[in-house]
Amino acid sequence: MNRRVVVTGIGMVTPLGVGKERFQNALWRGETGIREIASFSTEGFGSHLGAEVRDFQPRNFVSVKNLRKMDRLSAMTTASVRMALDDAGIAVCDANRDRIGIVMGTAFGNTELKVQSARILFTEGPGMVNPIHVPNTVMNAPAGHASIELGFRGVNTTVNHQSVSAETAIACAAMEIRRGTADVILAGGADILSPFFYEALCRFHALSPTDGGAEGARPFDLVRNGPVMGEGCGIVCLEAGERARERGAAPYCEISGWGLASSPSPPTGWPDNPRGFQLALERALRMAGAAAPEIDCIEAAGNGGREPDAMEAAAYERLFGGGPAGPLITALKGATGEIFASGGIRAVALALSIREGMVPPTVGLLHPLTPLPFVIGEARRRPVKKALLSGISYGGTYACLVFEKGGV
Amino acid sequence: MAVGNDEQRVVVTGMGTVNALAADTGQFSGALRRGDCGIGPISLFDTATFRTHNGAEVKHFLPRAAIPAEFSLKRMSRSDVFALAAALQALSQAGLHPIPEDLRDEMGVVIGGGAGGLLEAEDFFQDYLRRGGQKARFSRLAPVCCASTANHLVTKLGLMGPKMTLMTACSSGATAVGVGRDLIRSGAARAMIAGGTEPLCRMTFASFNALKAVDPEYCRPFSGNRAGLTLGEAAGILVLESLAGARERGAPILAEVLGYGVTCDSHHMTAPDVGASGAVRAMRAALTDAGLGPEAVDYINAHGTATPPNDLMETRAIKEVFGPRAWGIPVSSTKSMHGHTLGASGALEAVVSVLAITEGFIPPTIHCETRDPECDLDYVTTGARSVAPEVVLSNSFAFGGNNTTVIFGRFREEGVRHE
Numbered sequence: 001m002n003r004r005v006v007v008t009g010i011g012m013v014t015p016l017g018v019g020k021e022r023f024q025n026a027l028w029r030g031e032t033g034i035r036e037i038a039s040f041s042t043e044g045f046g047s048h049l050g051a052e053v054r055d056f057q058p059r060n061f062v063s064v065k066n067l068r069k070m071d072r073l074s075a076m077t078t079a080s081v082r083m084a085l086d087d088a089g090i091a092v093c094d095a096n097r098d099r100i101g102i103v104m105g106t107a108f109g110n111t112e113l114k115v116q117s118a119r120i121l122f123t124e125g126p127g128m129v130n131p132i133h134v135p136n137t138v139m140n141a142p143a144g145h146a147s148i149e150l151g152f153r154g155v156n157t158t159v160n161h162q163s164v165s166a167e168t169a170i171a172c173a174a175m176e177i178r179r180g181t182a183d184v185i186l187a188g189g190a191d192i193l194s195p196f197f198y199e200a201l202c203r204f205h206a207l208s209p210t211d212g213g214a215e216g217a218r219p220f221d222l223v224r225n226g227p228v229m230g231e232g233c234g235i236v237c238l239e240a241g242e243r244a245r246e247r248g249a250a251p252y253c254e255i256s257g258w259g260l261a262s263s264p265s266p267p268t269g270w271p272d273n274p275r276g277f278q279l280a281l282e283r284a285l286r287m288a289g290a291a292a293p294e295i296d297c298i299e300a301a302g303n304g305g306r307e308p309d310a311m312e313a314a315a316y317e318r319l320f321g322g323g324p325a326g327p328l329i330t331a332l333k334g335a336t337g338e339i340f341a342s343g344g345i346r347a348v349a350l351a352l353s354i355r356e357g358m359v360p361p362t363v364g365l366l367h368p369l370t371p372l373p374f375v376i377g378e379a380r381r382r383p384v385k386k387a388l389l390s391g392i393s394y395g396g397t398y399a400c401l402v403f404e405k406g407g408v
Numbered sequence: 409m410a411v412g413n414d415e416q417r418v419v420v421t422g423m424g425t426v427n428a429l430a431a432d433t434g435q436f437s438g439a440l441r442r443g444d445c446g447i448g449p450i451s452l453f454d455t456a457t458f459r460t461h462n463g464a465e466v467k468h469f470l471p472r473a474a475i476p477a478e479f480s481l482k483r484m485s486r487s488d489v490f491a492l493a494a495a496l497q498a499l500s501q502a503g504l505h506p507i508p509e510d511l512r513d514e515m516g517v518v519i520g521g522g523a524g525g526l527l528e529a530e531d532f533f534q535d536y537l538r539r540g541g542q543k544a545r546f547s548r549l550a551p552v553c554c555a556s557t558a559n560h561l562v563t564k565l566g567l568m569g570p571k572m573t574l575m576t577a578c579s580s581g582a583t584a585v586g587v588g589r590d591l592i593r594s595g596a597a598r599a600m601i602a603g604g605t606e607p608l609c610r611m612t613f614a615s616f617n618a619l620k621a622v623d624p625e626y627c628r629p630f631s632g633n634r635a636g637l638t639l640g641e642a643a644g645i646l647v648l649e650s651l652a653g654a655r656e657r658g659a660p661i662l663a664e665v666l667g668y669g670v671t672c673d674s675h676h677m678t679a680p681d682v683g684a685s686g687a688v689r690a691m692r693a694a695l696t697d698a699g700l701g702p703e704a705v706d707y708i709n710a711h712g713t714a715t716p717p718n719d720l721m722e723t724r725a726i727k728e729v730f731g732p733r734a735w736g737i738p739v740s741s742t743k744s745m746h747g748h749t750l751g752a753s754g755a756l757e758a759v760v761s762v763l764a765i766t767e768g769f770i771p772p773t774i775h776c777e778t779r780d781p782e783c784d785l786d787y788v789t790t791g792a793r794s795v796a797p798e799v800v801l802s803n804s805f806a807f808g809g810n811n812t813t814v815i816f817g818r819f820r821e822e823g824v825r826h827e
Contacts, residue, residue, distance in 0.1 A: 044542070069677065097674070098689060108553070118533050118611060126458045126614040134615040135677035135807055139521070139554075139575035144808025147674040153686065156672035156810050157583055160521055161555045161573045168572050172587065175594055181669075181693065203546035260570030260596055262516065264563040267483055268550050276568055279513065283596070395559040397571045 004241030005174040006251035007403075009088025010348040011080035013190075014232040015051035015336050019083060024352055028379045030361040032335045034217060034228050040195040047207040049215050050193055051230030051337030066149045070136070073110045073192050073233075077142035078149045080235040080344075081186045085150065088237040089249060090184060092151045101155030101182045103173035104143040105165030105189030107340035112194035113137050142190060154182045163301070165189050166234070166343030167391030167399035171258035173238050174401075183243045188344025190233030198229060204268070208304060217338075218364040219302035219331035220309050220374055227303035230337025234345030252351035253387075257290065257402035259283025265396030270307040274315035277390075280398035281319055284388065288402035292319050295327040295402075296384045297359050299350040301392040302331035303338040304364065308392055313370050322371060328382060330375045334363035343391050343399070354384045354405050414652035418589040419819060421649050421659040422504065423759050424497025426490040427642035427746045428464035431474060432497055437763045439745065440771040441792045446746050447626040447638050452527070453610050459617045460624040463608050464640030464747025466490065479564050485525030485551040488560050490643035491605035495561055498601065502647040503659050507565055516569030516597045517561045518588045520580030520604030521554030522751025527609035528552065554751075557605055569597040575751065576670070578711075579804035579812040580604050581644060582754025586668030586814055588648050598653050603645035604755035612750070613639060619678065627714035627748070629741035630723070630787045632778035637713040640747020644756035663762045666700065666799065666817045666824060669693025673809030680721040680805060687725035690811035691801065695729075698815045700799065702730045704824060705737060705815070707770050707797035709761045711805045712741020713748050722803065723783045738795075740773040740788040754804035754812060761800040761816045768796035799824055 012019070015033025016026035026033075033051040042048040053076065058067055061079035070078065081102065085092065092100055114137050120128050135141055140158040147156055155176050159169040166189025173187035201207050208226035209215045217228040244251055261283060263276025285292060298316070302309045320326035332346050339345060353359050359380045368374045384405065391399040423433050428446030430436035439446075446464045455461040471481055474493045481489055499505040507515060529552040536544040550556075555573040562571050570591050576583045581604025588602030616622050616639055623636040654661055671693060673686035680687075695702060711722055719741075727734045742760050749756050764770060769792045776789040796818075804812045817824040 098671070101672070107555075114611075115533075117615070118530065119537070121610060121614045122530075122534050122537055126610075126617060129614045129618040131615075131618040131620075134619055137611075137615065138577045138807050140577050140806070140808040140810060141677065144672070144677050144810070147672045147809065148676070151674055153672055153674045153689070155670050156808070157574055157576050157587070157670060158808075159572055159574045160553075161558070161571065162553060172572075172574075175590055175596075178594070179590065181697070199541050200546055200549060203541065203544075204549075260516070260572070260591070261568055262558075262562045262571035263568055264566050265559070267556060267559050267563070279568055287595075393555075395555065396562065397555070397559070 003178050005177045005238050005255045006241050006244050007236045007253050007351050008239045008244050008249045008251050009084040009237030010351055011083025011087060012234045012345055012348050013053055013056050013076040013080050014345050015053055015230050018056050027349055027360040028358055030363055030379060032363045034337055045199060045202040047202050047215055049228045051228060052193055053232050062149055070145050071110045071113050073190055074142040074145040076233040077190045078146045080233040081146040081150055084186055084235040084237040097151055097153050099154055099183040100152035102143045102146055102186045103169045104158045105169035105341040105343060106139060106142060106160060107162050107165045107191050109139040110136055111197040115196040155185060161397055162395060163340050163393035164391040164397050164399040165341040167389060167401060170343060170347055170401060171260060171399055174255050174258060177238055177240050183240050185238045186235050187238050188235035189341025191231060191340040193229060193231040201229060216364055217304040217334050219304050219334045219362050220313060220368050221365050222367045222369050224304040224306060224309060227305050227338035230339045232336060232339050232345055234348040236347050236351060253354040253403045253405055255401055256404045257284045257288025259400045261398045263396040268394055270311060270394060271396045274311045276396055277315045277392060277398045278318060280400045284400040284402050290386055290402055294386050295388055297353060297387040298327050298329045299346045299389045300329050300331040301390045303333040312392055313372060316372055317370060324371055324373045326373055328359045328373055328375050328380060330359050331362045334365060347389055350387055350389050350403050354387060354403060357381060357383045415650050416593055417651035418592045418648050418665045419651050419654050420646050420662045420762055421654050422498035422502030422647035423762060424494035424645045425643060425756060425759050426466055426469050426493050427756060428466055428640055429746050431469045437767045440742060440760060441769050443772045443774045443791055444745055445774060452608050458613060460622045462626060462638060464638055465608055466641055483550050484560055485528050485556060487524060487605040487607040488551055488557045491557045491645060492560060494643040494645040495601050498645045498647045504647060511599060512566050513568045514598040515567050517558040517571050517601045518584045519558045519573045520584035520751050520755055521573045521575045522580060522606035523609050523612050524554030525551035525556055526611050527607045530610050561601060576810040577806035577808055578750050579754050579806040579810050580751040582804035582812040582814050583670060585646060585755060585758050589665045589668060592648055592650050599649040601645060602648050604752035605643035606641055606750045606752035608639060608641040621715055626775055627744060628775040628777055629712035629714040629744050629773050630719050630783045631776040632780040634714045634716060634719060636715055637748040640749040642746060642749040642752045642756045644752055644759045646758060661819045663765050663816045664819045667694040667698025667815035669697055669813045671811050675809050678807050680717050682721055684721045684725035686809060686811045687722060687805060688728050690813040691729045694813035694815050704799045705801045707764055707800045708737055708739040709757050709800060709802040710739050710741045711803040712743055720782055723785055726785060734785060738770045738788045739785045740771055742771050744774040757802050758814060761802045764797050764800055765816060765818050769793060770795050
């Protein structure tokens with residue numbers, strides 16, 4: 001089987017707001033979700049900013065019975081999955097539950113809960129470890145909880161590959177729909193901010209300001225000095241094109257190609273050339289049967305890191321030429337921070353760009369490091385027929401997807 | 409019957425393992441045939457304060473002796489090292505050591521993750537608790553992420569194909585084999601290193617003890633007196649290739665990956681669904697994917713954790729899928745020998761399944777001591793059998809209600825016989 005894959009619904013819990021209306025408004029207005037961290041103290045750390053989810057009421061989306069057993073990451077995921085199914089107009093029932101699945105991405109899972117358990121183990125002893133928390137320390141807990149709350153029983157996997165977890169999950173989900181093992185798959189990603197994890201990233205010098213200057217996320221900017229950490233969840237409802245057509249759904253877009261690649265790299269660093277990333281871009285375009293000049297817009301992976309943003313920009317220069325005539329480039333991580341499994345939220349933003357013909361600005365970008373056509377300052381109105389979602393991770397892992405308007 | 413053409417058919421051309429019984433597949437095959445037990449007191453960390461003290465620990469493995477000096481072991485966790493050793497064995501067997509330049513761009517890695525570098529992170533964390541964040545050496549956390557294994561393999565082997573780490577808890581390794589096959593089928597890669605790796609560590613040991621899921625002595629799968637699992641550690645790695653690619657290279661073909669199915673229970677996070685619907689659907693999905701009927705299967709490598717609910721559920725599921733034939737198919741849980749290696753188990757048991765085919769034996773379930781009236785299948789409790797299976801079905805079930813089934817078959821040009 002080689003079926004087409006379309007996006008028929010979206011759901012999100014983000015630093016820019018919960019739900020499609022709020023997220024979309026913030027996106028077009030170029031709002032930022034980055035502020036001083038409020039949920040824990042950053043005293044003694046080198047960084048103090050973060051993009052926290054602030055207005056999330058899980059009870060609006062999740063039954064009280066199941067919510068009691070859930071951690072925050074699972075609640076964000078379950079809420080996003082419910083929103084995506086509702087948005088797609090899909091009701092899970094006996095007739096379809098075995099053909100609906102989830103492929104979730106999370107880079108680190110619930111880091112807060114794992115640290116709590118470790119603290120108890122090493123201060124109070126193994127007898128005090130609470131069995132209630134054990135299931136939620138497992139990386140596939142969000143996918144498991146979402147399947148229990150929503151009642152679907154098909155394909156269920158979780159991808160955990162650092163900053164490309166969600167892009168890879170969406171590619172895997174699309175692969176499953178193509179091979180016919182499911183008709184609908186909820187796919188995307190989620191990660192959360194936690195005090196220990198934030199501290200670890202600070203001590204690793206992985207966050208802005210890594211080398212002095214003012215703290216802030218400035219993707220592709222000349223004075224960028226590292227990413228700001230964020231949190232949140234974004235889910236796209238992928239559906240077999242024929243099924244969407246039969247039930248008269250109006251898809252946001254089609255996912256017509258994906259490319260996965262890697263390159264030798266220091267374990268927590270970056271390769272010294274963009275070849276691996278270029279391979280992923282080329283593979284995605286080849287599968288989609290698209291030529292580089294057809295691409296109207298790129299949701300870039302740029303997070304304000306010195307090395308990765310330079311590498312990513314170099315690959316675009318090689319693929320699209322260095323001039324201002326190429327696709328519009330925007331990087332959501334300027335507004336949401338680096339969420340690690342950020343590809344779900346960024347896929348949601350790209351689906352909205354295609355539907356609305358609008359490309360959001362790269363928040364935090366003032367002085368681009370190259371003359372590429374970055375969207376700066378205000379959202380740009382432009383029809384988006386074909387677009388790229390780029391995923392890049394330290395350690396040299398790449399996952400890119402081609403999104404196209406239409407699809408049924 | 410065969411599925412698709414030579415590009416669509418995916419074969420196993422190499423395997424490697426490090427586990428409590430063995431440090432390579434040759435030793436492993438011997439141990440499985442003898443019915444050795446790899447379970448004993450854990451020496452890796454102090455278990456004095458834990459409820460139980462036994463595990464299936466890797467004790468006779470010297471990394472520097474197993475891995476050539478050209479590969480640095482710096483900043484690698486115990487589970488990363490297991491995987492590298494197993495991957496090198498698998499590549500050697502496949503005739504891919506070194507990997508030809510022209511294959512590297514289109515060869516990738518998919519690893520079913522588990523605790524990753526948690527064992528090392530625990531050492532760090534104790535230091536962090538004692539000395540505080542200002543003084544603790546955070547750089548020791550570098551390999552903590554379970555993606556570390558695939559990153560190291562790609563970097564050390566110079567690969568540029570797809571790379572991913574996935575977790576479906578105790579079925580991660582099996583899912584990795586299935587996804588690896590699909591990546592090749594979909595044209596995303598010509599060859600994949602696919603498998604799983606898992607270390608014993610205090611956090612995991614504490615978690616399963618807190619759930620009271622651990623048998624204090626040793627696990628007794630399908631036995632009437634079974635009382636829980638035994639945690640183990642291992643890596644199991646396969647080299648997967650398209651049949652066309654393997655033929656072109658003249659590679660040894662060990663077996664074919666015939667089918668893969670993954671479902672979820674949507675029932676409970678840790679308890680299996682006693683109705684067994686998820687497991688039944690996973691096995692059926694894998695059979696459908698393989699284009700085979702239940703009559704084609706002649707050995708089932710069970711998940712068989714030896715927790716009371718799992719073994720009962722799995723037995724029920726096998727009966728539902730295979731009908732009256734269920735009693736005629738040998739079913740064994742090799743976890744009785746190598747322990748439950750969690751994220752690695754599906755991949756380790758993929759190695760077992762392929763060894764059953766290539767070495768011509770059905771491995772036993774050891775420690776099945778008393779009868780459970782509801783677990784009444786043929787669990788191969790009296791030692792290995794010298795029977796060469798054509799088609800092996802391997803089950804892996806997991807927390808989160810995840811179920812993965814993979815089917816392997818003896819390689820035949822015309823595809824598997826279909827009676």
